[in-house]
């Protein structure tokens with residue numbers, strides 16, 4: 001299962017590109033109602049948390065491409081924009097706390113190496129508030145901004161982080 005997750009995470013941009021273009025074509029050529037897209041985004045949010053933005057959304061694809069061209073300071077601005085702009089992001093971000101799948105830490109096997117935190121853009125933005133492994137700090141996976149890139153889970157060398165029910 002961990003191998004599958006690693007393959008998915010390392011190919012996330014390809015998956016996002018394919019699904020994003022398909023969704024765009026579905027809306028523009030086949031006139032799929034935005035209400036259906038909203039319902040699908042919320043359903044995905046209930047099961048997986050805020051996966052829509054970084055795995056499915058054509059707008060998310062454009063934003064990621066722009067972010068990859070931007071200096072560090074722009075990343076935060078783009079995320080702020082995303083928060084304001086999209087009802088799927090509002091709802092599924094809120095659902096990060098309650099979704100069936102959650103990012104879980106096994107404190108017994110964790111070696112406190114910190115690799116997971118180095119991969120997380122939320123920790124990079126607010127290192128004094130968030131950590132995936134440090135006790136007493138807020139878990140970024142529960143925050144509104146976590147778009148389930150799952151870099152943290154894929155990067156843990158000994159499988160101490162899992163994305164599971």
Ligand code: SF4
Nearest residue numbers: 120141146149150152
């Ligand atoms: S999935 Fe992990 S690395 Fe990605 S934003 Fe959420 S907590 Fe950070």
Ligand code: SF4
Nearest residue numbers: 110111113114116156
């Ligand atoms: S990468 Fe894994 S072992 Fe290292 S601190 Fe994070 S959870 Fe612990």
